[in-house]
Amino acid sequence: MSSAEAARSARGRGGERLLTISILAALLAALLPVVRVIDPGWWLIGALLLAAMILAAGYTARRYRLPAVAVTLIEAAVWAVFMTLVFLRDTALLWVIPTLDTFRAVPLLVESAMEEITVGAAPLEPTVPLAFMVVGAMGLLTIVVDHVVVTARMPLLASVGIVAVSLIPAIAAPSDVDVIGFVFLAITILFLIRSETRSREKPLEREAERTAGVPATALGIGAIAIVVAVVATPVLPQPGARAGSGLGPGPGIDATLQLGDDLRRPQDAEVLRLRTDAPSVPYLRATTLSRFEGGVWSPDRAQTISLDADRAFGAVDAEDDIRVTDYSAKVDIINLDSPWAPVPYPAIDIDGLSAGLWGAVPYNHTVASTNSSTQGQSYEVAYAPARPSLEQVRAASAVGSQVRDETTELPTDIPPVIGELALQMTAEATTDYDRLTALQRWFRGGEFKYSLDAPVEEGFDGSGAEAVARFLDVREGYCVHFASAFALMARTLHMPSRIVVGYLPGTPTTQSIDGQPVFSVYSSQLHAWPEVYFEGIGWIPFEPTSGLGVPTTFSSEAALPGQTIDPDAATPQSSATPTAPGDQAQIDLEEQRQNAAGGASRNGLDPLPILGVVAAVIVLLSLPFLIRELRRRQQDAAARGGDAAAAWQSVQEAAIDVGIPAPASESPRAFARRLVEQHGAPASEMNTVVLAIERASYSRAGNRSQWMGDAAADAASSVRVALLASVPPSRRILALLAPRSLIIRPGSVYAGSAPVRAR
Structure with missing residues (x-):
């Protein structure tokens, strides 16, 4: 196998690995609402462990290019061995081989679990029958989702199933909306869809898409949808439950003194x-x-x-x-x-x-x-x-x-x-x-x-x-x-x-x-x-x-x-x-x-709630800066590892933060020339970053340019500092506290167009 083929194979495995991780995250988001119905305990760890084992088995089987049917059978075998070992080992041979007594015990456990769910009140105590049902259902759901996403390549269908499963606890035990759980579920669903799409892309397509800003646009749309759902939904008028409305019965009165x-x-x-x-x-x-x-x-x-x-x-x-x-x-x-x-x-x-x-x-x-x-x-x-x-x-x-x-x-x-x-x-x-x-x-x-x-x-x-x-x-x-x-x-x-x-x-x-x-x-x-x-x-x-x-x-x-x-x-x-x-x-x-009517008077004002609100506002306002700084450090680390595209993207995002357009129609040299001539970027450092991205773009090794060492990373950092220094203090503070590059990606339609040069 040539070095290029090995690199492509490694990138393919990386895409499949990321997809497997995204499936596990989405399943975790679907499982967390169950905690409102059943007290958290060892069943939660068991469900996550079983899901991780099934996904790991499927990932390993696919690496050896086994047929899809064989992959599903291997995952089912992992599920059966785990469930037998944990819940039914007393009826099995060598603790893992099911017997007739094992199969007879399963309906009894399911019947006991259903009885506890029917007559119990949330949150239920995590008994063995309930744990058997939840952990087993989680394992079966993992097998189905893995097959639908990885084999059938239908992440949207799998996402619908995951969302439906996450709604079951809310239907069984209605409660106030869990905003954090909803946001986490939405993020994991978007991550799953993006990971599946990325696993099918070729490396050059990924690079072109990243330059064009498509992922950023999709991320922005997803973020806006989540924010609108969280902020707007609570203020919408809530339907009142009335007879014949189809909303189902409301709370009742138990006259048996239960x-x-x-x-x-x-x-x-x-x-x-x-x-x-x-x-x-x-x-x-x-x-x-x-x-x-x-x-x-x-x-x-x-x-x-x-x-x-x-x-x-x-x-x-x-x-x-x-x-x-x-x-x-x-x-x-x-x-x-x-x-x-x-x-x-x-x-x-x-x-x-x-x-x-x-x-x-x-x-x-x-x-x-x-x-x-x-x-x-x-x-x-x-x-x-x-x-x-x-x-x-x-x-x-x-x-x-x-x-x-x-x-x-x-x-x-x-x-x-x-x-x-x-x-x-x-x-x-x-x-x-x-x-x-x-x-x-x-x-x-x-x-x-x-x-x-x-x-x-x-x-x-x-x-x-x-x-x-x-x-x-x-x-x-x-x-x-x-x-x-x-x-x-x-x-x-x-x-x-x-x-x-x-x-x-x-x-x-x-x-x-x-x-x-x-x-x-x-x-x-x-x-x-x-x-x-x-x-x-x-x-x-x-x-x-x-x-x-x-x-x-x-x-x-x-x-x-x-x-x-x-x-x-x-x-x-x-x-x-x-x-x-x-x-x-x-x-x-x-x-x-x-x-x-609010006519009762108060003797004093408790400062703790006000301080809490102030602290929350400060934390909220500092989030964009912290996220941008984390991203800059990641780009710097990647650039020092030889990723020239990371150094170049760092320069582009620094320009967007201070209000400088970074269009896709402008070549790296033209963009660098404009930064030097119009915005005070240092020419030597700018030339180093341009040289690194050009070598990476036209070399067979991809965007890795190990021979540049730390030069590209240091040059990109110097350019970023110079661009910040070239703008007024008010603009500089705004670039740090509210960086535009978090929502506007280089090369996207929102990044602006290059100014027309006078002839």
Whole structure:
């Protein structure tokens, strides 16, 4: 083989090697979104290692000019050996040779993985079945992409497949857009397409293309597309999910008290908007759970009555001496797919529901449908909450005679610790209300902590009696644990109790309609709280969950409006937040209006965010200089290695940075003469660079001119310094901080044209 043929062969291998690296980078970009669905672990390393091994095997096989079928078979063999050795070696011969037991184990692993994906909540724990599925799928994807890109030479088709795979985690567990991940994926796709194109080019074609600036133009278009996608997409109007829109169902309501799965999901989507004429924003209930059997709470299965029927919601339980006030609330569903329509308590009328058969449940004043969904609904609810005084609620008994037996039933095997703690925490209380507020204070005190993760890690993610006992021991959990423990402890004290599933009042927005502030409710505000029945008053909600809202309290008859009285305090105290179920514990809505409009004042200004923004701006502004300096150093290193084209390109880019045209129509000598005569470039150094590029262009060895030594690199550096010195300081600073050569390539249409010389 001649030296020229050897050089061409080496360049071909270099192109194939670069293409292999680009495929691995694109596959890595497609794999990274999976980290949002499955906790990162050894499976990530295994997937990357398997992909690298398959690509290396394919690259090696092609070097020996094996047929495409043989290459694919070799890659498949690597995949099979790796998967058997890592996951199924106990069933294989010599740890790598599959047997019948190996093939029988595969469906079991896949079935286990699919079950974990179906019933689990993101991010999933990286178990062996999940790792088997992800790593195996990554290996198969690598084989397919390698065949499509390298053998079939269809990089665009492979790119579409890679992008589609990267979208699967976002569809499975929707979340905010990962801008960094998107940009990385886009860059790797462009790198893959460019590498495949370059691997098919001849050396002279590459040189001509580089001179003409085609890669720079393509790079500029790709960069602009990425920037437009990142900057413009977030400001576009987002489609609202409505029934029949084809966008799929939105978040739902799990009435089986598996709320932890919903609360731990990564997406925090807006589910509805609410406004009311009441002085406080109400909780919205979906359904109630009264029956506790088999260690779990079951949703009430009461018969619904048509909304058109008289007194569909039944009567309000409060007696005549209890103050009852009528209010209305407007609910606009944004993205909620549920058969229960969230309503305030107690609802007495509803108007606006459509698209289905809707009915009311008089027992718990809820609204449900058997054949429709809340998606896209907008309705107005009238409700009439009872507002007893502190003296009235203390005088009332929580042992009601008009409630169902299921609200007082307890399993025979309930752990004794639940009743023992209930008696211990209420030993000093003399009334039923005081006993419940004592429990409420205990749960909301410093001994308990709100946590979405601890229950899962400790293995008591449930609402049964055993889970409640475990929660009372660990004292970490979320609303389900607090509500279940409170309700069961109330029953051990012979008080009727149930659990309500619904939503917290939400957060204020800056919007106001008819003088009523609009509150936005998100999926993360899905909530569960207990209720206890008081004779003559009805069901009273309590808030035992630590860190959410304020405890339920009632005002004394002597209290001033807007104040509540703590039973253990000597003076009235003012409520602080609107998120307690208790009526008088809510703050005045006017304060919420001021907060929603930005009327709250600030005592001081935190300088850290401002310093962070300033530092980010400085880093962003310095990026062009750093990138240009890195490129200049690479060109200098290449020139010292004998690459005359790198030295010549360094001079051309230096000229573009200071605003000097570098057209493709001008020969190196003409361009050099213009730099010397018009822009003060040193003639001797300029002549050295021209001599180097001419020797490289017309020699058989290509653009390597080893005999020039460091002369071409030193000469190019001197010319660059001279060109910078020839322009005014303002232009020199601009050339350093915002070099035009990063986006304008020598010889491109954007590099300008040579000035016409006067004859």
